[in-house]
Amino acid sequence: MSKPKKLLNDPGEVAREQFEGFMLAAPHLEALPGMTAAIRKDFRPDKVAVVTGGGAGHEPMYGGYVGEGLADAVSVGDVFAAPSPDVIVETCSALSPQNGVLFVYGNYAGDNMNYDIAAELLEDEGIPSHTIRINDDVISAPPSLLEERRGIAGALYVLKAAGAAAETYSEFDEVVAAAEKALKHTASAGVAIAPCAIPRNDSFNFEIAADEIEIGMGLHGEPGVGKSKISSSDQVVDQIMEALAEDLSLKAGDEVCMLVNNLGASTQMELLIANRAANLYLQQLGVSVYDNLVGNYCTSLEMSGFSISLFKLDEQLKALYDQPCQSFALRR
Amino acid sequence: MSKPKKLLNDPGEVAREQFEGFMLAAPHLEALPGMTAAIRKDFRPDKVAVVTGGGAGHEPMYGGYVGEGLADAVSVGDVFAAPSPDVIVETCSALSPQNGVLFVYGNYAGDNMNYDIAAELLEDEGIPSHTIRINDDVISAPPSLLEERRGIAGALYVLKAAGAAAETYSEFDEVVAAAEKALKHTASAGVAIAPCAIPRNDSFNFEIAADEIEIGMGLHGEPGVGKSKISSSDQVVDQIMEALAEDLSLKAGDEVCMLVNNLGASTQMELLIANRAANLYLQQLGVSVYDNLVGNYCTSLEMSGFSISLFKLDEQLKALYDQPCQSFALRR
Amino acid sequence: MNTQETIEMMRSVAHAMVQSEPMLTKFDQAIGDGDHGLGIERGFSNVEAMLDESFSAADVGQVLQKIGTKLLSTMGGASGAIFGTLFRAGAKSIAGAPQLTTEALAQFLTAGLTAVCQRGGASEGDKTMIDALAPAARKAAELAELEFEQAIAQVVEAAEQGVEQTKEMVATTGKAKTLGERSLGHPDPGAISMSLILKFMAEHVDAKVAV
Amino acid sequence: MNTQETIEMMRSVAHAMVQSEPMLTKFDQAIGDGDHGLGIERGFSNVEAMLDESFSAADVGQVLQKIGTKLLSTMGGASGAIFGTLFRAGAKSIAGAPQLTTEALAQFLTAGLTAVCQRGGASEGDKTMIDALAPAARKAAELAELEFEQAIAQVVEAAEQGVEQTKEMVATTGKAKTLGERSLGHPDPGAISMSLILKFMAEHVDAKVAV
Numbered sequence A, B: 001m002s003k004p005k006k007l008l009n010d011p012g013e014v015a016r017e018q019f020e021g022f023m024l025a026a027p028h029l030e031a032l033p034g035m036t037a038a039i040r041k042d043f044r045p046d047k048v049a050v051v052t053g054g055g056a057g058h059e060p061m062y063g064g065y066v067g068e069g070l071a072d073a074v075s076v077g078d079v080f081a082a083p084s085p086d087v088i089v090e091t092c093s094a095l096s097p098q099n100g101v102l103f104v105y106g107n108y109a110g111d112n113m114n115y116d117i118a119a120e121l122l123e124d125e126g127i128p129s130h131t132i133r134i135n136d137d138v139i140s141a142p143p144s145l146l147e148e149r150r151g152i153a154g155a156l157y158v159l160k161a162a163g164a165a166a167e168t169y170s171e172f173d174e175v176v177a178a179a180e181k182a183l184k185h186t187a188s189a190g191v192a193i194a195p196c197a198i199p200r201n202d203s204f205n206f207e208i209a210a211d212e213i214e215i216g217m218g219l220h221g222e223p224g225v226g227k228s229k230i231s232s233s234d235q236v237v238d239q240i241m242e243a244l245a246e247d248l249s250l251k252a253g254d255e256v257c258m259l260v261n262n263l264g265a266s267t268q269m270e271l272l273i274a275n276r277a278a279n280l281y282l283q284q285l286g287v288s289v290y291d292n293l294v295g296n297y298c299t300s301l302e303m304s305g306f307s308i309s310l311f312k313l314d315e316q317l318k319a320l321y322d323q324p325c326q327s328f329a330l331r332r
Numbered sequence C, D: 001m002n003t004q005e006t007i008e009m010m011r012s013v014a015h016a017m018v019q020s021e022p023m024l025t026k027f028d029q030a031i032g033d034g035d036h037g038l039g040i041e042r043g044f045s046n047v048e049a050m051l052d053e054s055f056s057a058a059d060v061g062q063v064l065q066k067i068g069t070k071l072l073s074t075m076g077g078a079s080g081a082i083f084g085t086l087f088r089a090g091a092k093s094i095a096g097a098p099q100l101t102t103e104a105l106a107q108f109l110t111a112g113l114t115a116v117c118q119r120g121g122a123s124e125g126d127k128t129m130i131d132a133l134a135p136a137a138r139k140a141a142e143l144a145e146l147e148f149e150q151a152i153a154q155v156v157e158a159a160e161q162g163v164e165q166t167k168e169m170v171a172t173t174g175k176a177k178t179l180g181e182r183s184l185g186h187p188d189p190g191a192i193s194m195s196l197i198l199k200f201m202a203e204h205v206d207a208k209v210a211v
């Protein structure tokens, strides 16, 4: 078995060091002293505060989506581990939010529990909040078990819509409704061809044979539809697109944004080749692509593979998507 | 030995397929029929035409830097192979340039010869051109042999400055002078920790032992300063930064843009940790960072490692950097 | 066991939990995301540091409550919330208790169990630490009349049997959830941690008896 | 050798060059970027396709010139420019020649050599295809009086000796350049291609004689 190989300093300090490195490239943010958490310097306390976060290891998610027209604050945990309630509470308090907090994060047991505890503590302090758990991974559970679905790269679209809504709408409930609609309009699925390793561990989190792939594998190696023999990129993309099109009930005339996202170690070439097939699939369906992102937007350390996310537009969501945004990982 | 593993279709068709996938995500460009080449739809023939290109395998370089405020056209060859003179000539002709062509590409024997032949053919057609060969890799040759230095990720800064200059200045020579100055103000160096493989080949282009790295390794596996035992990221970054600071004669009070670029398969976490050390190095030197990019800007297929590029600003270059740009891989 | 003895016991439990990282990592790699050992190490090394010479607490309840707060605030991940909740809710139920008796332990585990089930929405049979915690709580209640030092070994046994049984369960929560059938045959890492906490209590007690 | 025979010979050269891809790839992986074999395959498969039944040319010079143009326009990379230039400049020097004699070959190689040196700025000893081309050109000139069929084997031998010598050279151009000392011991892939082109000419001639 090959071993993970990374160029690091103390592997126990990666979460802190990567956050410091990120902050240096994100001068529009202010770090909370002693924590891997940050807020927008230009946050207006009278707007709804969009707060995100999760475990480290998915860079540039989530910190990369904090900024104008996106989220307002982020809390980061250790690698693949949700941040603790204390950090989340301090992050929110640093915003002094006057119009409530909208939590937007991935639907994982650890995040859910830590954010729920934080929300209860905030409520004690008189800060109301609402929670949106991103569950865009259509392979992770059937439509009948939506609350079981995991959150992956589609978070980008939900954060974009929530952030734009928070800049536009003054009513808390309006912002919540827009973000919830965005989530319903987002569907994602991935494929992994090689594993990832937590820096402190000297072995990979899972194994995939040299001639195998796994469609639907999650960001931490959670299984998808099972291992299969490696076939062609086109075939894999078609299988993924079919799942997404079905989930969003796509039909001719629909308009979507599409993200082809690197899970980590795939070549940009593989992403572009997948993007080709994904576009051809939509063309055949008569669905048009309004905007198309290809790159490293939500990673899983050095996992090799990619995910595809679709964001089905309507008039409102398109207007929100069109609003400018400025952050480390997304500028429009 | 581990084998390369990629999710592709026909490995002989990667250059074409990745280009098609790229074009679908770059609606501001128009492809030349039957070629892996494209021009800006909104090119104004009266401005100086900035034309770039090179072998495939470095995505999003170079096509990703074609658009408003950047290059005007790109020609792409097969993997790690310069485009042929025919393609380059057709690319330029498609622009119908009325104010000359400024070629900006990496300094490699193959590119130099094919672009030189193209330039001669263009001259026969009455289209004058000037050539800038990017040679930002400070490890690849000493300052006394500048013309031997290879071009790597620093191309981004030269294309940014050349593109902005071409939008701003009407005189051909002014644009050339600005781009040449930008090149002189750019220095880069990289480190590789794992090799890359051309998709058609079923073995890697070179080998690095599990406990070794190579500082200064080029985009195609060209050797750098020799193999060394893997140490800490901080040590490697310091060594790279020292080479860059010396080359640009950096001193307290200077201002730079900095790019920490993924060669391919490194984790975003490693990039951010390297970015931390690179910033700390500059802070200690009293050099301030005006803008800081971290991500996949110029890759070498699945090579693992990163490069750091510095762009030393003066008033003119800062003004050019500040100009807006819109492309697949760079938006400001 | 008085407050000072409880502090000493929990210090050695914390130390031993930190040492268990590699083993826990292996099990979370098998059916989870590989970070459970590191989370336990992070949380309990903070607990160990807190329980230094300068640490003091009014009573046993406060010792356990402070441990819970430390776990909750420093661990993160599912297990930070879960074990933090266990210690905090359990401690609240024995607030002011001057001695850690078997009855107090039973109360602690039972109240903690209720809180954990509420917090995470899981119940017995879902292949979580609950499958070690619930039988341990029942056994402690059953032995409530015995001295702590005499009861603890059987409580550990109950927890370890619970761990054994998780091997036959299909995970329905946490990162192992979607492993489905593939989680069969592997024990739940959180359940192992639960049983280890109790086991290291027993080992500390035994070592003291031996001395 | 007349025009039609030259076409046939070059068709079998092209075919054999395409077959040499794996071997050339290995050598370019050793001291270059691993694409030389693929470039040769790309260029010569286009040449082979061009030289089909419908292909016609006025004279030997035109055959070689069309081959050069095809290589230049389809290969890309350093070798596309280099081998394209060799064929185009070489062919120009024997424009109108009705027969491919040894003298014509010598002229072709010598003029091609000059053009290649000008194009890329390299010269003998820099560990490039020039190190196979230059001795081959000299040998052909030396044997100019002999029949093509009798001379070609010795021209191949000169080229192959040139390839051998590249093993002792340190690359100073192309992607192998910065390998420096590490390129020692490995032959130059472009030099191998140069010698193979001549060798496959000789093999075609031999096969015809044998028939």
Ligand SMILES: Nc1ncnc2c1ncn2[C@@H]1O[C@H](COP(=O)(O)OP(=O)(O)O)[C@@H](O)[C@H]1O
Pocket (backbone or CB within 6 Å): A080, A081, A082, A109, A110, A111, C028, C032, C033, C034, C035, C036, C037, C039, C076, C077, C078, C079, C080, C082, C116, C119, C120, C121, C122, C127, C128, C129, C130, C173, C174, C175, C176, C188, C189, C190, C191
């Ligand atoms: N809802 C839940 N209720 C009780 N325990 C849970 C729950 N979800 C997860 N766990 C426990 O947490 C353990 C995993 O902890 P850890 O690896 O730290 O969390 P994560 O899943 O966030 O990586 C599991 O083995 C399980 O025992």
Ligand SMILES: Nc1ncnc2c1ncn2[C@@H]1O[C@H](COP(=O)(O)OP(=O)(O)O)[C@@H](O)[C@H]1O
Pocket (backbone or CB within 6 Å): B080, B081, B082, B109, B110, B111, D028, D032, D033, D034, D035, D036, D037, D039, D076, D077, D078, D079, D080, D082, D116, D119, D120, D121, D122, D127, D128, D129, D130, D173, D174, D175, D176, D188, D189, D190, D191
């Ligand atoms: N300046 C030059 N003059 C002559 N031949 C050269 C020159 N540069 C490179 N070559 C030849 O090209 C070969 C490499 O070709 P190829 O792999 O296609 O090019 P690239 O270096 O662009 O990958 C080398 O082995 C060498 O023989």
Ligand SMILES: [Mg+2]
Pocket (backbone or CB within 6 Å): A055, A079, A080, A081, A082, A110, C033, C035, C036, C077, C078, C175
């Ligand atoms: Mg985790």
Ligand SMILES: [Mg+2]
Pocket (backbone or CB within 6 Å): B055, B079, B080, B081, B082, B110, D033, D035, D036, D077, D078, D175
């Ligand atoms: Mg090449």
Ligand SMILES: [Mg+2]
Pocket (backbone or CB within 6 Å): C028, C032, C033, C034, C035, C036, C175
């Ligand atoms: Mg875990």
Ligand SMILES: [Mg+2]
Pocket (backbone or CB within 6 Å): D028, D032, D033, D034, D035, D036, D175
């Ligand atoms: Mg080559």
